[in-house]
Amino acid sequence: MLTCVIRYEIDPTKKDKFVQYARNWGQAIPRCGADLVGYFAPHEGSSTLAYGIYNVESLAEYEAYRARLAVDPLGRENYEFAQAEKFLLREDRTFLKLASAPHGGPE
DSSP, X not given: OEEEEEEEEEOGGGHHHHHHHHHHHHHHHHHTTOEEEEEEOOOSSOSSEEEEEEEESOHHHHHHHHHHHHHSHHHHXXXXXXXXXXXXXXXXXXXXXXXXXXXXXXX
16 A cells, blocks of 8 residues: 655645645545545645645556546546646655554555
8 A cells, every 4th residue: 555645835825725626636536546535734834735645555556546537527627727726836746655563564
């Protein structure tokens, strides 16, 4: 299992747009096959950092999930929404593997 952590830099004056974006992914991501942990908007501290976190079985499954997301109506709409509203200033994607056994389980 891999965890994808997306670190966003957002326009703090458009936090409400990010929240709408996150809610849309809350529907589209699970429908397209990833295990969504959640999207997180700024609350205290930084007003520009936000995160999206979900799990996939492998990088191959990630590629298949991304292909499904690209043709999902809400997925396409959400990509277009982000482009039009320009609230995402930066997006970094990192894949992590759980290392804190025992709850990580055996290899």
